[in-house]
Structure formats: structure tokens, C-alpha cells
Amino acid sequence: MTNQAPIPVIVNGAAGKMGREVIKAVAQAPDLNLVGAIDHSLEHQDKDAGELAGLSEPLEVPITNQLEPMLGYVAGDRQSPPGVIVDFTHPDSVYDNIRSAIAYGIRPVVGTTGLSPEQIQDLADFADKASTGCLIIPNFSIGMVLLQQAAIAASKYFDHVEIIELHHNQKADAPSGTAIQTAQLLGELGKTFNPALVEETEKLPGARGSVADEGIRIHSVRLPGLIAHQEVIFGAAGQIYTLRHDTSDRACYMPGVLLAIRKVLALKSLVYGLEKIL
Numbered sequence: 001m002t003n004q005a006p007i008p009v010i011v012n013g014a015a016g017k018m019g020r021e022v023i024k025a026v027a028q029a030p031d032l033n034l035v036g037a038i039d040h041s042l043e044h045q046d047k048d049a050g051e052l053a054g055l056s057e058p059l060e061v062p063i064t065n066q067l068e069p070m071l072g073y074v075a076g077d078r079q080s081p082p083g084v085i086v087d088f089t090h091p092d093s094v095y096d097n098i099r100s101a102i103a104y105g106i107r108p109v110v111g112t113t114g115l116s117p118e119q120i121q122d123l124a125d126f127a128d129k130a131s132t133g134c135l136i137i138p139n140f141s142i143g144m145v146l147l148q149q150a151a152i153a154a155s156k157y158f159d160h161v162e163i164i165e166l167h168h169n170q171k172a173d174a175p176s177g178t179a180i181q182t183a184q185l186l187g188e189l190g191k192t193f194n195p196a197l198v199e200e201t202e203k204l205p206g207a208r209g210s211v212a213d214e215g216i217r218i219h220s221v222r223l224p225g226l227i228a229h230q231e232v233i234f235g236a237a238g239q240i241y242t243l244r245h246d247t248s249d250r251a252c253y254m255p256g257v258l259l260a261i262r263k264v265l266a267l268k269s270l271v272y273g274l275e276k277i278l
């Protein structure tokens, strides 16, 4: 055991599906201290974050929508290590949230998807200038990292690949951040996938899915009953090789989230992807 003061952690999106899971995980980690719980949902203002997350005891941390005052308060505490903010909010707000946190010297750990490549580059430049660590992780589950590594290995031998991602129907963005990252990882290999054999016509627009920059098609399914699932399907003459990851509980993301909170303090720039900090 070390005598170091616990890391102050703010959770943004605290009343959401992921935010509640993060609150529970942070509350149970002895080296972390939940100091703030932000959510803009009016329904949950002033409720105790622990009780909302389903803990039996209150954490005495009320939900508030006051992001900037909270960042200022945590930044002003010189007795504790620098603060970390975990963001699971919405694609429309995450860019501004990250910029505000970096401006206050609070380290962002970001699970929210939907940032454009230009926004990520801009945030990387901003984090560099501020010498502040920032982690953007499209998927915190170890199973997905393993799937992506297996896909990279398989792509050496297969020229044809498509991605299907399947999620619950409350998801705001499509395709998923994970599917986009998976296509990017395959694209970085510098290989041309899916050479066309015939001229295709879509009789219904979108029938063949979206085409990522890397020429890899991504198909998005949204249904109640799903949580988060992804298939990477490779095809070659006479064979199909399918990689699949299924999420059955959002607890699967928590080891990755806790690792990211602990690692971001040592960083001085923006890092994208869980595989970079394992």
C-alpha cells in the first residue's frame, strides 16, 4: 500500500447507463475518490450519485449540471493529485467537455464516441500545447482489443472484409466508434481491401452499408435487447472467417476505465485507443 492521496475523479454523464457503472467502479476503488458527478438531465439534479448508481450507501456527491465550477473546484485543490474527468455523455457535447477540462488542467478519460477525425486532431494539438494527458478510448473492453488484434493478423491473409456492429436502439451515433476504429486499424496496414468484381447498384440507398475511408464497409444494426456487439467477417474463395465480440453487461468496460484513470496522469499528450495503454 502507498500513502499517496487518492486521485480525484469527476464523472460526466453520471446519470447515464455508463456513468452509473463508472460511479460504482470508482466508489469501490481505494485509490480513487469520486469528487463530482455531472449530468445535464434535469430529472436527476441534486440526487446522490451513489444512490442513483444503485449503491446501498449514499456517496454524499450530488448530481449537478455545473461543469465549469466543478472543474475549477477540483483544479484549485493543491493537496490532491491532478483531477481526472471521465466522460460518457453525448457526441454533441464531448468535444467542448474535453476542451474545458484540458483548459483547467483536469485530465479527460473519454468513452463518448462520435468525435470526427478533425476534432480528435484539434484536441490532440490542444492537449500537446497544455502538456496535459488525455485518453480517448472508443472501447474499454479487453475482448474488443483482442478482436481487433486478431482482425489485424487475419487481414494479412484475407483481401475481403466487412464489419457489422449491433447496438441497443438508444445509441445516438452510427456507425459505432469501435467499428470506425476497427476499420482504421485495418486501413493502417496499407492494404487495398475489397477489390470490386462487379459494378454494384444499390436499389435501396444504404443497402451495402457505409464505406469507411479504408474502403471497408460498416453495417449498423439498432434493436432493443442488444447491448454492444461487433462482427468482423473475412471472406476468401471457399471460406469465411468470423470474429465476434458480445457485451452482456456494461461492467465489462470497468477494468479498462479504471486503468485509463490511473494511466492518464502520467501522460502529457492525447492517446487514442485502449491497446496503447495495456
Ligand SMILES: NC(=O)C1=CN([C@@H]2O[C@H](COP(=O)(O)OP(=O)(O)OC[C@H]3O[C@@H](n4cnc5c(N)ncnc54)[C@H](OP(=O)(O)O)[C@@H]3O)[C@@H](O)[C@H]2O)C=CC1
Residues within 6 Å of the ligand: 012, 013, 014, 015, 016, 017, 018, 019, 038, 039, 040, 041, 042, 088, 089, 090, 091, 093, 110, 111, 112, 113, 114, 137, 138, 139, 140, 141, 171, 253
Ligand atoms: N468507450 C466505450 O467503451 C463505451 C462508450 N460508450 C459511449 O458513451 C456514450 C454514453 O453512452 P451511454 O451511457 O450508453 O448513454 P446514456 O444516454 O445512457 O448516458 C449519457 C448521459 O449523459 C447525459 N448528457 C448528455 N449530454 C450531456 C452534457 N452535455 N453534459 C452532461 N451530461 C450530458 C445524458 O442526459 P440525457 O439523457 O438527459 O440527455 C445521460 O444521462 C455514448 O457516446 C456511447 O457510444 C458507451 C459504452 C462503452
Ligand SMILES: O=C(O)C1=N[C@H](C(=O)O)C[C@H](O)C1
Residues within 6 Å of the ligand: 113, 138, 139, 167, 171, 175, 176, 177, 178, 179, 227, 228, 229
Ligand atoms: O453506445 C454504446 O453502447 C457503445 N458505444 C461505443 C461505440 O460506439 O463503439 C462502445 C461500445 O460499442 C458500446
